[in-house]
Amino acid sequence: MKNFVELFKSINKYDIDNGLSFEIHSPGSITYKMQVQEQHLSSPQTAHGAAIAGLMDCTLGLTSLSLAIQTDHLTSTVEFKINYIRPAKFGEILVGTGKVIHQGKSLIISSGEIRTEAGELVAMGQGTFNTYPFAKKDFLNDFTSAG
Numbered sequence: 001m002k003n004f005v006e007l008f009k010s011i012n013k014y015d016i017d018n019g020l021s022f023e024i025h026s027p028g029s030i031t032y033k034m035q036v037q038e039q040h041l042s043s044p045q046t047a048h049g050a051a052i053a054g055l056m057d058c059t060l061g062l063t064s065l066s067l068a069i070q071t072d073h074l075t076s077t078v079e080f081k082i083n084y085i086r087p088a089k090f091g092e093i094l095v096g097t098g099k100v101i102h103q104g105k106s107l108i109i110s111s112g113e114i115r116t117e118a119g120e121l122v123a124m125g126q127g128t129f130n131t132y133p134f135a136k137k138d139f140l141n142d143f144t145s146a147g
Helices: 002-011 013-018 049-071 140-145
Strands: 020-026 029-035 041-043 073-084 093-103 107-116 121-133
Touching: 002 049, 013 020, 013 049, 020 049, 029 049, 049 073, 049 093, 049 107, 049 121
Parallel strands: none
Antiparallel strands: 020 029, 029 093, 073 121, 093 107, 107 121
């Protein structure tokens, strides 16, 4: 899992550009964090819904991926749903938590919540993710040929 985490952090530019960080607690259980920054705002003090949706997609996706990687599989988002509960404000640190609620042969379903560090619910979501063998990933050749 450690090698996967290092690889994922090095190639995931979305996390880097948006100041996201994560921790995998166990396969299928993760925490993602994001501080609401100026680039995330839709008005002077309120995060754009797309910034919250991005954090939710990351949370749900990594939850599924952390389980799939155990069998040398990757995941891609098929669909996800989000319910916004309250606005996220500039400077708040948001914490996304996810858990796998179903694992089938080719699909994983995860649920998640985004809360402020103080525990206030910001959004809830659910997503479906396709699984496929690691060997089919397009970037694999970049890493194996780079030595």
